[in-house]
Amino acid sequence: xxxxxxxxxxxxxxxxxxxxxxxxxxxxxxxxxxxxxxxxxxxxxxxxxxxxxxxxxxxxxxxxxxxxxxxxxxxxxxxxxxxxxxxxxxxxxxxxxxxxxxxxxxxxxxxxxxx
Amino acid sequence: xxxxxxxxxxxxxxxxxxxxxxxxxxxxxxxxxxxxxxxxxxxxxxxxxxxxxxxxxxxxxxxxxxxxxxxxxxxxxxxxxxxxxxxxxxxxxxxxxxxxxxxxxxxxxxxxx
Numbered sequence: 001x002x003x004x005x006x007x008x009x010x011x012x013x014x015x016x017x018x019x020x021x022x023x024x025x026x027x028x029x030x031x032x033x034x035x036x037x038x039x040x041x042x043x044x045x046x047x048x049x050x051x052x053x054x055x056x057x058x059x060x061x062x063x064x065x066x067x068x069x070x071x072x073x074x075x076x077x078x079x080x081x082x083x084x085x086x087x088x089x090x091x092x093x094x095x096x097x098x099x100x101x102x103x104x105x106x107x108x109x110x111x112x113x114x115x
Numbered sequence: 116x117x118x119x120x121x122x123x124x125x126x127x128x129x130x131x132x133x134x135x136x137x138x139x140x141x142x143x144x145x146x147x148x149x150x151x152x153x154x155x156x157x158x159x160x161x162x163x164x165x166x167x168x169x170x171x172x173x174x175x176x177x178x179x180x181x182x183x184x185x186x187x188x189x190x191x192x193x194x195x196x197x198x199x200x201x202x203x204x205x206x207x208x209x210x211x212x213x214x215x216x217x218x219x220x221x222x223x224x225x226x227x228x
Contacts, residue, residue: 002157042220043203045217048215103160
């Protein structure tokens with residue numbers, strides 16, 4: 001168990017809908033990262049937040065957005081969903097305080113199925 | 116743009132045999148990670164390689180990093196069935212307070228009794 005929690009575990013929704021995925025980082029970790037894993041694209045970095053501020057953006061679609069709240073949990077919002085958005089979405093967190101600095105610990109993931 | 120290439124993508128090996136997975140990357144980076152993923156599960160951190168010539172070992176797995184060649188290897192010694200999983204290398208891109216991992220496509224390892 002990495003200490004990173006994600007809810008829900010599974011989500012099934014229809015095209016055109018909007019969903020919110022939630023992530024709680026490990027205790028004390030200030031950075032949160034979101035990744036998408038799909039069969040055709042592999043594991044792709046979406047976005048990073050550090051202590052509430054966006055720090056890096058990867059291959060994140062404009063239909064997707066994220067935020068990190070004062071209690072450090074993060075949410076990934078996916079809107080106008082398409083079939084191709086079906087994937088496993090991972091959240092990871094890291095600390096700048098430990099010896100293994102910046103090592104990312106991954107949550108269990110949310111499996112999104114768009115029908 | 117950082118590109119990370121792993122090979123092979125699929126590896127079927129007999130128990131007791133040795134094999135090496137390769138990870139090449141296209142631009143300079145100061146750290147590289149190896150992760151393991153079991154089917155339908157999350158990613159488990161195996162190794163963090165921080166400098167040129169770094170070598171880390173855990174059980175039957177040994178990882179090394181050559182930053183000049185932009186190459187990391189994951190060597191499997193005397194494979195056992197429990198090592199069957201997908202292995203990913205990931206390379207760091209960092210700057211101006213940002214930090215992201217670029218992953219290889221993964222190597223799916225099947226160890227056959």
